[in-house]
Amino acid sequence: MKKIAIGVLTIGMVLGLAACGESTQGESQSSDTTQAQTATEDTVEETPTDIEVTDGNGTITVPNQPEKVVVFDNSALDTLNVLGVGDRVVGAATSNLPAYLSDFEAVESAGGIKEPDLEKINQLQPDLIIISGRQREYQEELAAIAPTIFLTVDNENTWPSIESNIQTLAAIFGKEDEAQAHLTELQSQIETLHAQAEESGLSALVVMVNEGNLSAFGPGSRYSILYDTFGFIPVDDTLEASTHGESISYEFLLEKNPDLLFVVDRTQAIGGEESQSAFISNEIVQETNAGQQDKIIELDAEVWYLAGSGIESIERMLTDAQPAVE
Helix, strand or coil, X not given: CHHHHHHHHHHHHHHHHHHHHHHHHHHHHHHHHHHHHHHHHHHHHHCCCEEEEEECCEEEEEECCCCCEEECCHHHHHHHHHCCCHHHEEEECHHHCCHHHHHHHHCEECEXXXXXXXXXXXXXXXXXXXXXXXXXXHHHHHHCCCCEEECCCCCCCHHXXXXXXXXXXXXXXXXXXXXXXXXXXXXXXXXXXXXXXXXXXXXXXXXXXXXXXEEEECCCCCCCHHHHHCCCEECCCCCCCCCCCEEECHHHHHHHCCCEEEEEEHHHHCCCCCCHHHHHCCHHHHHCHHHHCCCEEECCHHHHHHCCCCHHHHHHHHHHHHHHHC
């Protein structure tokens, strides 16, 4: 009888140990599953829904990788397109697009380039709005609809401020590496042109033609990129650095007598009649060194006047300026 009892006890102990083993294994598997779920949840939580970036006003919180964007700044539109997120744009100032951005004519019109359509923008329910100086007086009203960033170019610090704007947009859309690759390539092209411009020793002047009126732009102006970034030597560094330049006469051109004349025809940029050819053929203009040496460079007015600081527009501007050193 004792032998049977011992046998039963032994079997019971074995079964008990097996059950404990199964229980321990089950608890371990359950613990591993819980840890994996927690890790997954932590990963999701670590992806920020908002990020802080720097714009022309300082630090601002905006959505991370917004899906619906209204863009009034053509240079920003240009950059978003190059970075492959142009499909996020749901509204723009479609009546004032440069030809190279004509694909965006298919998006909703968000108003004019100087007067946003607040009602339409509100209907679009954007996650983010991007503006430039032309819309700045509406910034408070736009910010009431969605986070609004203001991008501007510092004319005293042109290229670094353009780089900063591009990096800001890249950070918002998670495209930092792509943006840096483009900036590195542009920097290389700029350095080459800068060296050629300095070596040429040719004096330069930027002139804007507007319905027959002339304005000159020097360092610190909206077209200062030709001087401080591309390296051309200003024929006059005392010109008033205003948005619309300093009003000048044809006689002024002969007096300053630049070796290079860069011409922006605002009339063409805003859809008016062509007037640049009349400027170039003017007798006084032809008497200047630039006229005599066939160094009057017609710049793409839509790019220079309506954009001018996006990734593609900088590439186009470098191409426009290159004939001056050839």
